Structures are given as C-alpha cells and as structure tokens.
Amino acid sequence: MGDEDSLKDHFHVENIDKNLDMQTGLLHELFSVTTPDNRNFNLVVESFASLSKPNVYGVRYSIIPTNFSDEIEVIKVHDYINQKVHHQEDDIRVADDLGQMQLDFIPDNGQPSYLVTTFRSQQGIILTYKANENFAPNPKIEYFKDANNHYGYRSKYFAKPGSSKDFEFLFAIGDIHPLVNANMYSDQYLSSLDNYILDTTFKSELMASAQVWQTFWLHSDVSIDGDPALQLCVRFNLFELNQSAGRDEQTGIPAKGLTGNGYGGHFFWDTEIFMLPFFTYTQPKIAKDLLMFRYHTLQIAKEQASDFGLGKGAMYPWRTINGYESSAYWLAGQAQFHINADIAFAIEQYYEITSDESFIRNYGFEIILETARFWMEYGNYAELGGKRQFVLNRVTGPDEYSALVDNNYYTNVLAQSNLRLAVKYARKFKGDDGMLSRLNVTAPEIKEMEAAANAMYLPYDKKRNVKLQFQNFEQLPKMDIASIDQSMFPLLLHYHPLMLYRHQVNKQADTVMVDFMFPQGNTLDQLKADYEFYEPITTHDSSLSKAIYAIIAARIGKDQQAYDFFSQAVQTDLMDVHHNTKNGIHAGSLGAAWEGIMYGFAGIVNNATSFSLKPHLPTTWNCLKFKVHLYGSEFKFTIYQDSVEVELLSGKGADISVYDDKKHLTPKNAKETWTYSNQF
C-alpha cells in the first residue's frame, strides 16, 4: 500500500449517522471514510456552540480504523487564501455570490489565529483555536508553522483497527462589531479572546454549556402530551431558536439562524414579529438584548430617513446585519416600511409582558417616537370616499407576491398602532421635561400623530365584509392556485413578479397577520370572513405563513385546518417541508410555530395587566405544558382538554383569565384550576 493523501486523493465519505443531543447541545456525526486503496476508518465529529461562553465553539474528531494498521498523520490547518465565497443555485432566494472575504493569519500568537474580513464593508472578526494537547492517552499534537507561513496543528501516530484516537479543538470567535474595521483589532482584544479557551478543555466547556441548556429547558420547554412527532419538532425548533438569538445587544437573529448562509446572515422583521415573543415570554433578558440591537442602530435608521429625503424620523432597514439597509431587490425589501412599526409593536409587547419600566423610558419610547415620526413624514392626507384620510402610498406589505401598493391594510394598522403608542408614551412621560425636550417632543406634534392615527385609511370591502389587503386589491383577478401544477411552487421561482403582483395571490399571511396581531375588536364573523377570503389565494410559499393561518383557524373553530397548518409549520425544518433546509433553517418559522401553540391552541392574548387564555387544544393532545414570565413573575401552565392549571413559581403573581374567568394568583394563592369548554 502506498501513501495516500486526502488533499490529493479522493477519499470516499459516507455520512452514517447524525445526532443532535438537545439536552447538551452536542452534535454527533459519524462518517465512514474509504481511501482509494480501500483503507477504511470511521470519523466521528462532535461539536457544540457554547451557551455558557457564547464566543466558544468546540469540535472533537475521533478516528477509528476498521481494516488497517498504519501510520497516520492528522493535520488541521486553514488555507491562507483570499476566499471567494461563491454559490450558484437556481433558487433566487439563495445569495449566489456572497462576495469576497479575506483571511489573514495573525502571527506568533502561540496558536493559529485569523482575521477574517469582508472586502466591501470591511467588517472583520477574529478567531483563534487551540488543540487540547494533553489529552492522554491520545497522541501528541504539535503546533507548527510551515514554509508558507501557515499555522496549524499536526499529529502523527500508529493507528490500529478498532482503536479510537481523539483530537479536540476549542475555538474562540470574536464579536463582529468591535472590529467594524478589520484593522481595529488590538492585541488586548486578541488576548481576551485567548482567555476563553486557555486552561480549559473541550469536555469542561461542553459540560458548562450543557448546564445552560438544562436551565433553558427547565424554563422554556413546551411539552405536548399525546403527539410525540410534533413534540420532537417543537423541541428542535426551540433549540434552534435559543441557539440563534443574539445576546450582546449588537446582533439580532439571522433569518437562517446559525445554520446556513441563505439571506446572508441578515436580520428581518422575522425577529420582532415571529421570534421575539418566545423570548419575551420565556427569557425576557434575551428579548431585551434583541430590542437593544434596534436601539443601538437607531442613529443609523435616522440617517437613513434623512438620506431618503425625509425631514425627521427613523427608517429601519428591511434587512441588515449592521443597521444599514442591505436589500438588493428594494421592491420586496426596503419598501416593506412596516418593519418600523413591527419594531414598535414588539417593544410594546415586550413592555406589556415584562413591565420593564426602565427599558421603555430609556430606550423603547425613543424608538417608538422616531418610527412614529417616520409615518408622519412618509404618509399624507388625501380625500378618500369623501373623507380626509391619512394614506400611506407606494409601500410593500408583508406579502411578497405584491409590491408598491397603496394603503396596505397591515402596514396602515401597524403604523396606526405605532402612532398611538408614541402618543400614549409621550403622555405617560409628560412630566419628564428633560426627556421630552431631549427628544424634541412637542404637544402639537403629538396631537398631529393622534389625528393621523385616527384618520388612518383602512381599505375595506363592504360587499364581502373583508379587510382589503390594499387599495384596489378588489380589482385584481384571482390567481387560480388550485389549477397550478405542484411543480410550479413556490411560484416566485417560476413566474415573473409582474405576473404575481397583478393577481390576487398571497405568498404568506398579510391581512390575516392583522387578525393575529390585533385580535381585539374583531367579531368572530370578521375573522372568519378574512380567513375564508385569503386562505384560498395563499400559497404559503413563505415559511412564515402556515403557523399564522393555524392560529386564526384555531380561533374560529376550524380545528382540523389549525392542526394541519400547525403541524406543517412546525415540521418546516426537521422534515424539510420547503426542500431548502440545506440553505439553513427558517428561524422565523421556528418562532411562528411557538406562536402557533401559544396564540392558537392556548389562545393567549397579550395584555399589560392580566394574562388571558382561550384554549382550543387539538383533540389528540392530552395535555400542553409551558412556563412563561409575566410582569416579573413566572408561571407554569398545564392545559388539558377541559381544564387549565396555573401555578405561580416565582414573583408576586398576577391576574390570569381563562375564557374571561379571571383569578388572581399570589404567593399565598399560588395555584388555580379552571374548567372550560371550547368556545369561539
């Protein structure tokens, strides 16, 4: 047998097993590797991203020969090249050229250390890694620098069938933001990174991280008794959600989590509207960190409004990684101005659930105010139907099968809410002259916001009694979705945008989002009319759609549809429903699935003073259990088909209503039970 080299010779690799331990966060992968000369070995790769030290990533390689004995050399090195990350794919949703990144070695750090920098925006991160050199009885690992100034680790040993040798590495990865410019890193920063992985081991970091996972499951698990398949999916979703969320006030949650480069790692409204509620209710500290990312980028949003030509206000980016707008196709990007109101909505929701006065006073109100100002600048009054109404022309709503429409119902309702929140908090902080004058708030401005909110035009079809997705929507022909061959979905890959835009066809919940987010004041008939109008023209080509339809279906008594939509939504990634999980998970959909359970089956309604439920459990579910934080207290909910048990776990308690039957829980009266029957 001659020498074989995995860099020069083709080693055949087969993935035998893949296993994610959601209790510890350890991913275990088993590969069978065969050389051209038919030498075979098993390669086990175990890896975890630490939750106890978010900068740390660990990986362990184990090599187990099955049919040979020979000397093996294991080398771990990263090539010192200018990497052109290029990805060609038919799917237009996948970034097909992610641009160039430059890798530079940082010399003489005692272990391999790199600076990775994007060429255009010059954003850099530092990463450094070290091998566990003292892991007896495994072979010695040697740090080296080769002739080309490449740093790495290598080990040479005599391998025997069945004997496993392990090679463990810990990576410390710098935050992206402190290095906005790659040349700005300092030795001090680098050594603070080193500290994360010095004097520790793969095993102890894994254990520390696993402990954080235990705490997570203790407080954030959702347990479904009677539906093991969906239970597994739900837990997978919560796992990915928890792993993806930024915790440093400098990041959001990428649309693909940490699992793929689709959407370029960017943050969208998905964070605030689909993922944040999970954190707001179960880990309010993370929810705040995520909202603080918006606060720290408020100045950029104000610059963007000014660059756009507006006199004041903030214009948050539809997609971003650093606060700047990164939409390439602005029609279905930047034009989705509702992002501004979405952020305001999420702030209100966070405040309602957490009663975090310091946040709303110091940060939240300012965002609400500046986004409300955006609407005042963008919108205008017009004579419509004989009335002076406030209109928002030429916007794109959530649905991406329409664009540049006038008075999108969702956008207008959200903007109205945004304006009203600004009015509400300006009045709440009326006495605080320092704050109001710092923010240039005047009484006339607040009056104008109130008037605009009250005059907001909400297009409505009186004949069909439905909320109209946008003005003129009723004059578009319906697309006959049922007659389209399955191979043509998602439609965006097969139709010119103009073909979609000119039809009544929805990629995702749009007007129905309003019914989900603002259930108050809707009659059951209204919810039904909206659902029955929009559901047949919705393709659910977006992964953000089905969970929302499940929620409304549950609320209007369409039990089977609710369950079907929910189960499809919750399976999106684990079952690869959209056939594109290879490009990364659908983080928004993961959060939406949690919302499906809470807002749909548990039937919760956000409220600042009392927590209200109207459960409609799927008939196959025996019991649904979860914990939530409310107004500073933690509660455990156990929902059966005909009863609800609530237990106050910590804090001073609160009012809880089940089907409008309100009870007050306190440390002294820490447990209550309700019986109920499904009502609509």
Next chain:
Amino acid sequence: MGDEDSLKDHFHVENIDKNLDMQTGLLHELFSVTTPDNRNFNLVVESFASLSKPNVYGVRYSIIPTNFSDEIEVIKVHDYINQKVHHQEDDIRVADDLGQMQLDFIPDNGQPSYLVTTFRSQQGIILTYKANENFAPNPKIEYFKDANNHYGYRSKYFAKPGSSKDFEFLFAIGDIHPLVNANMYSDQYLSSLDNYILDTTFKSELMASAQVWQTFWLHSDVSIDGDPALQLCVRFNLFELNQSAGRDEQTGIPAKGLTGNGYGGHFFWDTEIFMLPFFTYTQPKIAKDLLMFRYHTLQIAKEQASDFGLGKGAMYPWRTINGYESSAYWLAGQAQFHINADIAFAIEQYYEITSDESFIRNYGFEIILETARFWMEYGNYAELGGKRQFVLNRVTGPDEYSALVDNNYYTNVLAQSNLRLAVKYARKFKGDDGMLSRLNVTAPEIKEMEAAANAMYLPYDKKRNVKLQFQNFEQLPKMDIASIDQSMFPLLLHYHPLMLYRHQVNKQADTVMVDFMFPQGNTLDQLKADYEFYEPITTHDSSLSKAIYAIIAARIGKDQQAYDFFSQAVQTDLMDVHHNTKNGIHAGSLGAAWEGIMYGFAGIVNNATSFSLKPHLPTTWNCLKFKVHLYGSEFKFTIYQDSVEVELLSGKGADISVYDDKKHLTPKNAKETWTYSNQF
C-alpha cells in the same frame, strides 16, 4: 532628438476644430499633436458613414508637421485582445459594464478582418478594412502581419513642415443579424463584404454617399426663415435621425443613434412614437423597414407573452436589440407594456399617411391583432364606481418617476386604441377567410375586444377636470419641484425611486402624451387643464418631454412657452442641454423636435383621408417650409404668419385643410394658397 513612440510616450493632443458637413456627411476634425520633445504636427481626421452603401465607413488621416522634419512611421493596427468594455460613471443611465466582447482576427484575407462577438449573447459582426494603397503622391502603405499575428497597415516616410500626407481607409462592416452566432460567418459572406470596398476609393464612396444626402435634404429638409440658431439645430437633428435609422428590416433606431453606447444600442418606444413620424411623412420606405423589424420579431414577442404566462398575444420588449427583452430594471422597463400599443399606434399612423395596403394586410394587421390579444390577456373586468370596467393593473406608464400603477391613463388609452384597431381591421379583412383563419381570428374574439375597448377605465378627476395619470394619483402629495436646488436634477440621480414614486412628480410627458397623440375630441379647456395640472409637476428630466409640452402649449395658445420648450428640445444635443451628450445623442428627442414643428407649430393632425393644418408659427419665424409624402403623393408646404402655400410635387393629389378650410390638390390644380389667423 530621440525616437518617440505614441504607444509609449505621452503625446499631448488638442482638439482645434470639429466640423460636420451635413450636406455630404463628412466629419472633419483637426487636432494639434505635440510630442514630449516638442515636435508638433496637425492631424486631420475626416470620416463618414456611407448612406449609399450602409455597410461602408471611411476615414482619412492627414499628417502635417509644423516644426520638424524627420522620418515618421504610421501604423494602423487593432490590438488582438479580449476587450472588456468597462465604463464607470455616476450616471446610472449609462451602462456601467457593457460586458465583454471578443475580437478575433480572420487570417489571410488580404486585408485586416475581424470577428467581434459579444460573450454572453454570442452576437457577432465582421469588419474588414483596406488602405487606399495607390494614392499618389502619398507614401506607400504596406499590409503586414507581425510576430504576434496582428494584421495592419504601416507606412514610413520623411515628413517636412507644412507638407500634408494622407492615409485613407475604407471599412466594410457586416450586419449583425446574419451572424447571430459568431461561428456562423462564411467565407462567402466575408468576400461579399470585401466587395463593398474593393476597386473603390475613399473619395468616390464619399461622393456617392454625399449624393444620397443631397436627395435626403431635397425631400426631408425643414427650413425655418427667421431663426438661424434653431434652424441649425433642426438640421443637425434631421441629419442624426437619418443617419441612425435601420434600413434592413432587422434593426430599429438605437436610443443614442450611432453616436454612443448609452442604453447599449437598444431600441425603445422612442422609435415608434418619437422618430417614426419623421420617416413616415418624409421617407416612408425607411418607416416601413423600421416597422418590419417589429414584424420579424413578432414570433419572439409571442414567445415572451407565453413565457410570461399569458394564453395568447404578443409582448414586445421594452428595450431590445434582437427582439428579446433586455430590461435590467424591469420596473421602469418590461412593465412599460404600452410599448405594444405604441407599435400598433405607429402602424396605424404609417398606414393612414401612406395608404400602404400591402403592408397593413400582410404585416401590420397581424401585429395589431397580437398586441390587442396581449391586452385582453393582461387586463380584466372589475367593478369600479358602480360600473363594470376593463382595467389594466400593475403597469408602468411612459413617466419613469412612477411605476407599477393601476390604470395608467396613457396605457389605457393606447390599449383601447390598439383593441379598436384590431376590431377595425378584422372587419376590413372580413372577406379574407384565409388570412383570418391563419390568424385564428373569430367573431366572438373581435366582439370581446370591442367590448373591452368600450369598457376601458380611464381615471379622471372630476373636481379638477383633469385626466388622471393613474388611479389613486390624486392621493399622492405633490413634489415641490420649484424648491429643489438645481444641482439635484435630474432627480433620478439624487433620489431613491420610492421617494419619486410616492409623489406627484413627472420625469416626462405622460398623460399629456395622450393629448398630443389623440387630439380629437378634446376641448381646448381640457387640453389647458391637463397642461396646467401636469406642467408644474414635470421636471423634464427625460429628453422626450419638452417637445411634447411645446406641442400642447402651441395648441392652447401659450406661444412663449411653446417656443421656449421647443427651442430647449431642439438644442438638446447640439447645445448639450442635459450635459450627457458625451454618452450619445438623444435620438428620440431629435424626432420629438421634428414633431414639435409639425404637430406644434404647423399644427398637423394625422388623418387617413385629408391632411389638416392649424399653424401657430412663433412670431419670430417669417416662414416654415417642408415637404411631406401623403397617400402616395408628395407636397411642399410653405407656411407664413398669415398664409399657407401648398404645392403638389408628385402623385395624384389629396385634400388639404388649413383651419378646416379644405381644398383639393391635383396635378392639374397643383398649387393652393390659404390665408389664416391663429385660432385655438
């Protein structure tokens, strides 16, 4: 003094004079060239694109030393390289990467011959050139091939101050289309190209071409007595127009003529709506050639409709060079569906003026029919204002400061006209069963077209009595153009499209185009109301705008505005009004200026049976003279401030009306005179 080489050393070049002889088509340029050692010579470059042999281009270099005597070597060679035509400019309207073109030598043709091919679409042309080798008393020119297989010509001679030596070359340039694929050229094709320039000289080709120019000016000149500055501009415009027009049924007129690579050499609606009338009235053969380009690409237009998802009809490209849609920014490109009706309109106009029965029967009707079918497929009925109306949603009209609107007035009127033309000609050819069945025309289809045309929704503001640019237009805020700093124009270079789209602001005549193209049935009050509503919100950032406003201003008695708009329009290129003539002339504007004279100051109205004028000459003009072809006859018009003389030059004559006073001209009664006074 040492050797100096223009390839290695920096020769300072100053342009002393530039002179276009519009009588002969010869461009004369004089440069003063100074070497680093201060040797100076004059370089005269004379060139022409032949009108007698459209494939031929001639260039003559004359070298006249002013301050030295020495041996000179003149080398003419084209580098054998893969050219990356790359152009960086802040102006987004300039193609900033024109893509790659490949130059290949065709060896051993006795003279340098190339194949130039675009990389992506693989469209090729061949060009070959030869030196006039026997031009005594000038030095001998030698054909050579160098070590790198570059072919060229060279000449070495002793130069003396004041003595001029000439070097003449004739190029033969193949048509683009026969070579759609660059590998398809044949030796035969190449030798047919050679024939254009064999056994002839620069001088005799220039003379032959100049003779064609004489004929052109004899029939197509527009003479303005009393306004020498504008007279010069008008003639320059006509010269460029005539030079730019395709004459082979395979090409249109590029938006930049033959003078620049802005807009990538593409054809737009500019051809049919702004340039064609000049040819229809003065050189109907060229007008027909241009329309035949649309006929020959009808199959492609039908494919494009089908690819778009429509059941039938033709969808002509907004911009194209080979019949395929080449819009990059489809929002202000492909979405300008009015191109289909524009072509139908131009066909009708051509037929009205020429009475070319064979064209309308064999080609024109088919285009009108297939474009009418497009509207039936794209449009739909909707309940609007209590009436069942035919609507065209999600289109972009002519104005590029709005996009994706519903029921653009211009588009809907043009579509209505297109449908009615289809109906009219289907009825005209009723007896011709062969033709109708070949085109699958049925009586019900024609009835549906008629009904749709009659039900076409035309948005109208009853309060202001103006035609509305599009549905919902009245609810957009006006942009305060007057308050914007001059440095911010054109707005498209300084504002996000969304900032423009959400305002009442026009780049160019849009609704006012309708008043220009369909003057019939408009009251003077209507024309005035439209003009006064749209003019203040129009930036004229498009060069297609002012001439149209001049026409309407002339019609409604705003004499000074008419003259000002016209004179700015007609000076667009010669005076470089938009500061971008370096990227090429504005061919559409050249044609629009001709329209300004004819439809504005002469006040003509297209009509199939009698030619009607309502002159409103600018007060400074003593006399306006032009010739036109009408219904197969040629007429000479001489318009004074208070009288009109018309003379029949050839053909059997026609009815001519001046301010509705109709007279019949025949070979026997070949001259008539009218007196008139300006009326509105």
